[in-house]
Amino acid sequence: MEAFQQQGRHTIEINKVSKWYGDVSALNDVSLTIGPGVSGLLGPNGAGKSTLLKLMSGQLEPSLGSVHILGQRFQNNPGLFHHIGLCPEQDSLWEELSGPSFLTAMLELQGWPHRDAHKRSHELIGLFDLTKAGTRRVSGYSKGMRQKLRIAQSLAHQPKVLFLDEPMSGLDATSRTLVADIVRELGETGVTVVISSHVLHEVENITKEVIIINQGSLRARGNVYEIRELLADHPLQLELRVSDPRRFSRACMAKNHVVKVELDPNEKDRVLVFTQHQNQFFQDLYEILEAEDLAITSLHAEDEDMEAVFNYLIK
Numbered sequence: 001m002e003a004f005q006q007q008g009r010h011t012i013e014i015n016k017v018s019k020w021y022g023d024v025s026a027l028n029d030v031s032l033t034i035g036p037g038v039s040g041l042l043g044p045n046g047a048g049k050s051t052l053l054k055l056m057s058g059q060l061e062p063s064l065g066s067v068h069i070l071g072q073r074f075q076n077n078p079g080l081f082h083h084i085g086l087c088p089e090q091d092s093l094w095e096e097l098s099g100p101s102f103l104t105a106m107l108e109l110q111g112w113p114h115r116d117a118h119k120r121s122h123e124l125i126g127l128f129d130l131t132k133a134g135t136r137r138v139s140g141y142s143k144g145m146r147q148k149l150r151i152a153q154s155l156a157h158q159p160k161v162l163f164l165d166e167p168m169s170g171l172d173a174t175s176r177t178l179v180a181d182i183v184r185e186l187g188e189t190g191v192t193v194v195i196s197s198h199v200l201h202e203v204e205n206i207t208k209e210v211i212i213i214n215q216g217s218l219r220a221r222g223n224v225y226e227i228r229e230l231l232a233d234h235p236l237q238l239e240l241r242v243s244d245p246r247r248f249s250r251a252c253m254a255k256n257h258v259v260k261v262e263l264d265p266n267e268k269d270r271v272l273v274f275t276q277h278q279n280q281f282f283q284d285l286y287e288i289l290e291a292e293d294l295a296i297t298s299l300h301a302e303d304e305d306m307e308a309v310f311n312y313l314i315k
């Protein structure tokens, strides 16, 4: 393994991988290399994210092509699994155990001595802010607590490569920030982390390096700013409900990143804003509301749904 690191190769090498489930094609001729740090794997529902994560973590074998992790293949190579962490989408915990006992048991299964496993599990319970649950059984944990425990388990054994499948689902804002900080820090210490999501800004908070897949194929790859450049010709649409839509529209149109504003004749408070720079829009929005003394009752960014981004990229 050390020899591999000295060679400075990519941690993950996927070469012409296809995967079928019976007749269903889930991935189609995907080639990809990923190095240390955090990469976001983005795609709408059914894009093939979970399939790709399962292939990269050795849970599935490709129908065609090859997967190398740390320069090795999974076939007949159980030792490789010690370096891999996976937090899958499905929830599977030992309900009768407490959080700390669960983590300790999982580490012992990995071959950790009891004393080390116990120490590490308590460290993680603190890190993930689960100390208050004490010795309560996992069966009594809330959805967010379960999710945090699952993430803690996936990284407990200090893997070199970590795969997190939609880890933010079910987490409240505080826990999202906590998990984002933990993941970012792992990336900074040289761990290769691949985190999947269908929500762009969720991943953008953690890393700017993204991989976009849709319908089983790689669509775009690179820095999130480069990806947004690709979208530059396709303004993003935001739907707002505002106290005075006409005044709001005028103020929006004064911003040069706003391409178009549409009022809805049927729903008087509804406004559609088309902007080429969503982040800039959010910065300006506060200023507009203050200056014009307006209030918004709802805001929906179409971009939050990755489907919209893919439509732009694919057309």
Ligand SMILES: Nc1ncnc2c1ncn2[C@@H]1O[C@H](COP(=O)(O)OP(=O)(O)OP(=O)(O)O)[C@@H](O)[C@H]1O
Residues within 6 Å of the ligand: 021, 024, 025, 026, 043, 044, 045, 046, 047, 048, 049, 050, 051, 052, 089, 198
């Ligand atoms: N076990 C399976 N059997 C049959 N088809 C499957 C199986 N798992 C996934 N698929 C199909 O493969 C394709 C990719 O699914 P996958 O779960 O990898 O996508 P995803 O991007 O993770 O989606 P989501 O965000 O909804 O979890 C989909 O068409 C899905 O229906």
